[in-house]
Amino acid sequence: MVKIRLRRVGAKNRPSYRLVIADSRAPRDGAFINIIGHYNPLTDPETVVIDEEKALYWLGQGAQPTDTAARLLSKMGIIEKFKTIKENS
Numbered sequence: 001m002v003k004i005r006l007r008r009v010g011a012k013n014r015p016s017y018r019l020v021i022a023d024s025r026a027p028r029d030g031a032f033i034n035i036i037g038h039y040n041p042l043t044d045p046e047t048v049v050i051d052e053e054k055a056l057y058w059l060g061q062g063a064q065p066t067d068t069a070a071r072l073l074s075k076m077g078i079i080e081k082f083k084t085i086k087e088n089s
Contacts, residue, residue, distance in 0.1 A: 004058060004065040004073070006039065007032060016040045019050060019069060021058050034058070039072055050076050056085070 001024045008029055010016035017039045020032040036058065037050030055073060059065075059082045065073055073079045 002033070002058070002061070002063045004036070004055070004063050004069045006066070006068055014042065016042070019055075019072065021063055037072075048072050048076060050078065052076070052078055052081070056082055060085075 003022055003024045005020065005022060005028075006017040007020045007022070008015055008017055018035050019037040019039060021034040021036060022030075022032040026032065034054065036054040037048070039049075040047040050072065055078050059078075065079075070079065
């Protein structure tokens with residue numbers, strides 16, 4: 001199964017994350033298919049940048065977001081937009 005999940009990057013005690021499309025069997029920082037955004041929890045407010053077009057494409061292909069990825073996608077309004085697109089088609 002393909003998942004939308006976070007991949008940790010950054011220095012020790014200074015985490016930053018990339019939002020990636022990866023096979024569910026791949027390790028957290030292992031192989032991935034595509035990068036769709038990034039997330040930095042250390043800034044105030046936290047920085048979230050997601051390519052909406054790529055995210056909607058992968059959700060349409062059946063990619064399942066993890067809990068944290070789903071929270072970030074909802075915060076950006078992408079989950080709601082996907083649901084309305086799915087209902088209209």
